[in-house]
Amino acid sequence: MVNDREDVFQTRISMKIRDKEYYYYRINALEKKGFSNVSRLPYSIKILLESALRNFDSSNITKEHIQTYANWAVKREPNKEVPFKPSRILLHDTTGLPAIVDLAAMRETVLRMGEDPSIINPHIPVDLVVDHSVSVDYFGRADAMELNEKLNFKRNWERFRFFRWAQHAFRNLNIVPPATGIMHQINMEYLSSVIVKKNTDHGIELFPDSLVGTDSHTTMINGLGLLAWGVGGIEAEAAMLDQPLYFVIPEVVGFKLTGKLSDGATATDLALTVTNILRKKGVVGKFVEFFGDGLNKMSVADRATVANMAPEYGATMGFFPVDQETLNYLTLIGRSEEEVLLVETYYKEQGMFFDNDKHEPIYSENIELDLSTIVPCLAGPKRPQDLVNLTSMKEDFKHIMCKPIDEGGYGLTEDDLRKEVKIVHDNGDCSIIKHGSVVLAAITSCTNTSNPNVLITAGLLAKKAVEKGLTKPSFVKSSLTPGSRVVMDYLQESGLLKYLEKLGFYIAGYGCATCIGNSGPLPDAISNAIVDNDLAVASVLSGNRNFEGRIHPQVKANYLASPPLVIAYALAGTMDIDFYSEPIGFNETNRPVYLRDIWPSFTEIQDYLKGAVRPELFQKRYENVYTANKSWNEIDFPKGDLYEWEDSSTYIQEPPFLHNLPEYADAIKDFKNVHVLALLGDSVTTDHLSPSGAIKKDSPAGLYLQQQGVKTHEFNSYPSRRGNHHVMIRGAFANHRIRNQMVPEREGGITKYMPSGEIMSIFDAAMKYKENRISLFVIAGKEYGTGSSRDWAAKGTYLLGVKAVIAESFERIHRSNLVGMGVLPLQFIDGQNAASLGIQGNEIFETIGLSSNIIPGQKIKIRVIRVDGSSFEFSVIVRLDNGIDVKYYQNGGIMQTVLRQMMKNQKY
Known part of the structure; x- marks a missing residue:
């Protein structure tokens, strides 16, 4: 036995x-065991196999x-679920907050059960990066970052x-x-070890660093060779509490890359091209x-x-060994040197070290791309997979502007495109904006600010633009929000930051910012011109x-582009330009300047990289990463194992x-006298189900906050209040x-309260049903719960009193999250649906056949009693897909399961 695992x-x-x-x-020792x-397994499957071997316990991992993992290359088992235990968890503040609040609540429950609350802790390392709060309210000035951070602390003090x-x-x-920076870049530069050393009773164990994160772009760390992907908050909580994560054994698409990028093409161009290729291919x-x-x-x-x-591009991961x-x-x-040697030796011994001269792994299917074919491009204006080569941008832009709205365009005419609107700025300057004017230009997000190549390229382009006498139009809101402070260090040392600042790209903060919609308000003059003239402007x-x-x-209209192209379009001030034949602008003597005049060469970029990006920059910046923020250190917080909940708090409850919570779970019984809270159609996403975006004044949440004395301008957003x-x-x-078919003539979160027939908000109806001890179902169509997984899509369902969701099909993670909250997923038999x-x-x-002896995939009956008293029955499949699901549902959810198990262990 090793750590109680055989x-x-x-x-x-x-x-x-x-x-x-x-x-x-x-892992290769298994070949002597007959596997x-x-x-020749894909490298990613090898890592999953190693984890299963190491964590075998004959119960959760069998x-x-x-x-199943070892035979992947010779025996594919579609739809077979497998477990995975990552070595650590990565959170950001908006998804991490409710997870940590749940842990705090578990401590309260342990205390009420007469035990020591300090026994509740994450079982594996958890890193939480506060990076999703800062907004670009101030920009284009030297103190923008400082001012934005002051606002950040003012708005989010309770959470902090x-x-x-x-x-x-x-x-x-x-x-x-x-x-400090963005979670994924900090993960790359500081948190990731690539290999884990763990002290056990039987010596020091080595195994691959791996993780799951509560952000879909956790996959960025795949570039460093780590197995990782994004999960919902409930799945993250399960992993924290030493529960395995289950998923369907994946197909692995091999993507062969040959050649090298040509001069002028960037990694951003490659990423956008790969996204386009794989979306067309279908790799969900x-x-x-x-x-x-x-x-x-x-x-x-x-x-x-x-x-x-x-x-x-739809994949679970984009993995580089x-x-x-x-x-x-x-x-x-x-x-x-010792850390690097450990990584090299371990991965080579395991056969996990990529060597192009050795046997090619066996893949489900193969794709090939020659890197030399990549050209500068953008993606947009509405989806990241909609690739547009830079050579075609002007033509494509005009086409989509004039394309009918019902075909994905903007429905403008040629005359509309010529319309100009004069605006007067606060400083008295005047500008002309029109359809296609670039009003937001942001070098932002982990995607690119983690890459010194593209940032140095952007800095050099800015330097050349300034030297050529180019300036940015005053209507373009520009910002630079790096993913770590190391970016500022090497841009300063290279002497390029000052040129970015001269074009208005001052550092506005260190966080996700514009990429997640925290772009801040546009200046009033620009905002009013857009609204008053219904302009289709661009970012x-x-x-x-x-x-x-x-x-x-x-x-x-929103376009994704490399950092140097962000600057180029900021200088041009419009999407309606052909950079290959039209000047990007004019200097002080009115001479035209073209993009080719200021685009840096490969040699220039490499010369700057060699001198600017050095190991000591990373070492110095991260040596005091947890204590460097003075404002953070000065926050007065309660001490002790239990959090001091405040009834007056509108952020944390x-x-x-x-x-x-009783010591033992109640027996599972059939549901009786159940009403329908919502009757929904196909493709209802977690965006429909989960509270997100701004809080409206007249919404149930807005009315609640006003009752608590919160002013409307202090509402903040639903994500910021996930702890309440x-x-x-x-x-x-x-x-x-959202469209509830019980009220077909209206959109939004409303329903019909059946005892009276009254139309009201879903929340108000749910509370009335709860007062009368009436259980609720939600009925839906295909692909229920698609989209980015969010814990509150399941938690909100549970708190509204919904006992089961009957759908034609479920998105995998949302189905799992419903089970994790004790809500039963039921699936119509093929060919049947609500209609x-x-x-x-x-x-x-009513249900017929539910009991504590429920088994995965069994069928039960649903009896439906119509208004006129007649009735009929139909069968549904119980979507508890494995033994762990059954255990969670029997206990009422993941947290209840873990707590009861811990209490049982404490007694014995």
Whole structure:
């Protein structure tokens, strides 16, 4: 036995590195046990196999699971679920807050049960980075960052105070303060070790660093060779509490890269091209693994740029295996010679070190791309997969502006495009804006600010532009929000930051900012001109998402581009330009300047990189990462194992999930007298279900906040208030685009309260049903819960009193999250749905066949009693897909399961 886990296939062996003995689970040893082609597994599957071997416990992780992984190359088992236990968790502040609040609530419950609350801690290391709060309210000035951070602390002080308490109260939890950087870049530069050393009772174990994160772009770390992807908050909580994460064994698409990028093409151009290719191919739910001799020509920073956008191309991961470039990067960021040697030796011994001259792994299918074919491009104006080559931008822009709205365009005419609007700025200057004017230009997001290549390119382009006498139009709101402070260091040392600032690209903060919609307000003169004239203006950003309404509510067209192209379009001030034939601007003597005149050469970029980006910059910046923020250190926070909840707080409240938790779970019984809260159609997303965006004044959440004395300008957003269930439950199912077929003539979070027939908000109806002890169902169509997984899509469902969701099909993570909250997912049998059965939502429902002996995938009956008293029955499939799901549901959810198990262990 090793750490209470059996070495079931006897693969644990030792090795010496510089006279130190280490132990590891050698996966290739399985070939001697009868498993063929283990050595030719995709690198990503090898890491999953190692984790299963190491964490085998015959219950959560079984021999069958190990066999499924080991046989992947010779025996594909579609739809087979497998477990994974990551070595750590990565959170950001908006998704991390409710997870940590739940841990605090678990401590309260343990105390009420008569035990020591300090036993509740994450079982594996958890890193939380406060990076999703800062907004670009101030820009284009030297003190923009300082002013934005002051606002950040003012708006989010209660949340930050809670984090400060948690940082000291929980073991295995580290919190990176605000104004440090973006979680994914900090993960690259500081948190990731590539290999984990763990002291056990049987020696020091080595195994691959791996993680899941509560942000879809956690995949950025795949560029460093780490297995990682984004999950919902409930899944993250499960992993924290030592529960395995289950997912369907993936197909692995091999993406062969050959050649190298041509002069003028950037990693951003490559990432956007790959996104376009893979979206067309269809890789949703699959791993994409890159290989080929092209990897030898790609830095880790370039790989991370491509890996970051895995959510945009639909894959679970975009994985680059560990190789020589990985070792080079570790050296660049200041890791010791011993650490680098440990990584190299371990991965080579395991057969996980990429070598293009060795056997190519067996993949589900292969794609190939010659890097030399990549050209400068953008993506937009509405989706990240809509690629537009720079040579075609002017033509494409005009086409989509004049394309009918119902075909995805903006419905403008040629005359509309010629319309000009004069605006007067606060300083008295005048500008002309029109359709297609660039009003937002942002070098932002982890996608690109993690990459010194593209940032140095941007800095050099800015330098040349300034030297040519170019200036930025005053109507362009410009900002630079790097992913770490190291970016500022090397831009300063290279002498390029001052040129970016001269063009208005002052550092406005260190956080996600514009990429997640925290772009801040536009100046009043520009905002009024847009609204009064219904202008289709544009933004250009070096981000990863550009969906309508995401970047700024008044900006209709949003384009993703490399940092140098962000500057180019900021200088031009319009999307209606052909950079190959038209000047980007004119100097002080009215001479034309073209983009080719200021685009830096490959040699120039490399010369600056060699001198500016050095290991000591990373070492110095991260040596005091947890204590460097003075404002953070000065926050006064409660001390002790228990959080001091305040009834008056509108940000942090103890959630009710564990109130009055009995020692033993209640028996599962059939539901009786159930009403329908909402009857929904196909493709209802977590954006429809989960509270998100701004809080409206007249919404249930807005009315609640006003009752608590909060002024409307202090509402903040739903994500900022995820630690207060009173706000969040009022925002569940409240999206203004959700369509409840019980009220077919209206959109929004409304329903019909059936006892009286009254139309009211879903929240108000749910509370009335709860007062009368009436249980609720939600009925939906296909692909229920698609989109980015969010914990509050399931938590809100539970708090509204919904006992089960009956749908034609479920998105995998949301189904799992419903189970994790004790809500039963039920699936119509193929060929049946609410419409075919004549369900209108005014009926009363009963289940027949639910019991504590429920098994995965069993069928039960639903009896439907119509208004006229007649009834009928239909069958549904119980979507508890494995034994763990059953255990969670029997206990009422993940937290309840873990608490009862811990209490049982405490007694014995």
